[in-house]
Amino acid sequence: MSYHENKIVIFDLGGIVESHKEGEYNCFQVIINIIKSLNPKIKENDIIKKWRECNCDENGRNIGTYKDIEHTKKWYERIKNKFELNCDFSTFCDIYKKEFANVKFYKDVVELEHKTKEKCKIGILSNLMLLDKERIDTQVDLGKFNYVWLSFEMEERKPNRKIYEMVEKECMISPKNILFIEDTEENIKAAQDMGWNICKAYGYEIEKIKESIEVFLQN
Numbered sequence: 521m522s523y524h525e526n527k528i529v530i531f532d533l534g535g536i537v538e539s540h541k542e543g544e545y546n547c548f549q550v551i552i553n554i555i556k557s558l559n560p561k562i563k564e565n566d567i568i569k570k571w572r573e574c575n576c577d578e579n580g581r582n583i584g585t586y587k588d589i590e591h592t593k594k595w596y597e598r599i600k601n602k603f604e605l606n607c608d609f610s611t612f613c614d615i616y617k618k619e620f621a622n623v624k625f626y627k628d629v630v631e632l633e634h635k636t637k638e639k640c641k642i643g644i645l646s647n648l649m650l651l652d653k654e655r656i657d658t659q660v661d662l663g664k665f666n667y668v669w670l671s672f673e674m675e676e677r678k679p680n681r682k683i684y685e686m687v688e689k690e691c692m693i694s695p696k697n698i699l700f701i702e703d704t705e706e707n708i709k710a711a712q713d714m715g716w717n718i719c720k721a722y723g724y725e726i727e728k729i730k731e732s733i734e735v736f737l738q739n
Contacts, residue, residue: 523639524639525640527693528642528643530642532702533644535722536629536703536722537630541722545623546623550622551568552567554619555605558603558606558615570603571599584671586650592649592651613651626723629726633665641666642665643666643691644660644667646670678704679706696715699716699718700719701719702718702719705720719732
């Protein structure tokens with residue numbers, strides 16, 4: 521198959537590279553374990569809901585749209601107060617990174633992503649926070665991608681239309697020549713509204729992802 525200079529396949533990370541699947545050591549279980557290790561008295565079924573409540577500040581802005589450490593510290597203060605934690609920020613970060621380093625991620629998806637670069641351009645578009653980048657780089661080797669779009673660096677977040685517009689402006693590829701592989705319905709719909717090709721899948725659906733790329737490159 522020839523190289524398609526004017527096409528790009530863009531991959532999400534959570535759910536595509538990192539597991540969201542029940543029964544696997546996924547991102548949600550990691551969060552539960554972080555909090556339970558710091559405050560065993562917290563009820564497990566409340567953790568994910570309360571964690572999400574901490575993600576936005578008093579202005580309604582998500583932590584995944586801040587690229588400075590000071591706002592990350594303020595986010596931690598919300599976590600600390602919500603869950604009645606006693607540790608300092610540095611200790612929390614160490615635990616956060618250690619636990620997330622153990623999350624299940626799909627090496628076959630990463631291999632497929634790198635292999636796809638032989639056929640067209642590849643990119644990553646993901647809602648992440650500052651503390652996540654080091655782990656993600658270890659998993660997927662960000663330097664192998666033509667484009668890396670992370671929400672905290674862009675100060676925008678899916679499914680806001682602006683982040684998709686920023687992607688188009690930087691890669692200068694027509695919407696009809698973009699394939700976006702993502703697991704979240706609202707993020708998929710936003711991409712579809714932009715005129716992008718979409719594949720709603722999870723990382724464990726590797727054959728579905730492969731087929732969508734093949735069809736996209738054939739058309």
